[in-house]
Amino acid sequence: MNQKPNKNIEDLVEEFSELLYSWAFYKTSHRETAEDLVQETFIAAYQSFDKFENKSNYKTWLFSILKNKISDFYRRKFKDNYKALTNTGDSLNNVPLDKFFDDNDNWIKERRPINWNDNNNLLDDDEFISILNYCMDNLPELWNSAIQFKYLTDKDSKDICKELGITPSNFWQILHRSKLQLRQCIENNWFKK
Structure with missing residues (x-):
């Protein structure tokens, strides 16, 4: 048998x-x-x-x-974060993009991204990973979760939006703003150290 x-x-x-x-x-x-x-x-x-x-x-x-x-964990987390975001009257639109871009939608010179091309092995560097985690932890939870779903799972955007309970346009706005904040945090804590 x-x-x-x-x-x-x-x-x-x-x-x-x-x-x-x-x-x-x-x-x-x-x-x-x-x-x-x-x-x-x-x-x-x-x-x-x-x-x-x-x-x-x-x-x-x-x-x-x-x-x-x-x-279930992410679904609860997103719903709680979304409720907290909407209950405080805060919104994604209140995050000032003007600190990155001028009135013509061009990068502000001081905020322009620096060149990261020299750093091909960053993910092998424990110190960089620590700073990346620090920067991720400082994102609003909904943004952090959206970034993790988008770049660390095999889910497509439609499923992520459903999971988070947000619209596709809101999802792309969250990703864009998250990447801007991550880039600034990493530049300030890693490249300018």
Whole structure:
């Protein structure tokens, strides 16, 4: 017989915790959040353990639960941030683009991007990664999440907009403003150090 051995939830925790944590951390870039998501994954697995039908292996089953937990996390986070943004009367339009561009939509000389061409291996530099994370953490949460979804996941823009509960034009505006702020933060903290 070629049947899977019966495992209990403790066996799954022992076997898959590190792998699930690595994936959750990759998707969230936050240690405590990743730990919480893995814990929620195992709680959900425990609650539905008797329903597992061996149609997939345990690893696939646990990762599908984790992926749903990660999506739920971002969905909650975006909704909370969007509500906070709209409840304070703040809006994306209140972020002053005029600090980057003049009245003719040209770069202000002092704000013009500097040349980054000499730095092809920045992502291999731990200090640069630390500064990038610092700059990402200083973005509004909705912007941070939009950037992470756009550049760190395989989702297309339509799915990201649906996930965030925003319009496509709002999404592109968020990306544009986020990139401007990230560029300024990185230039100030890395290139001008």
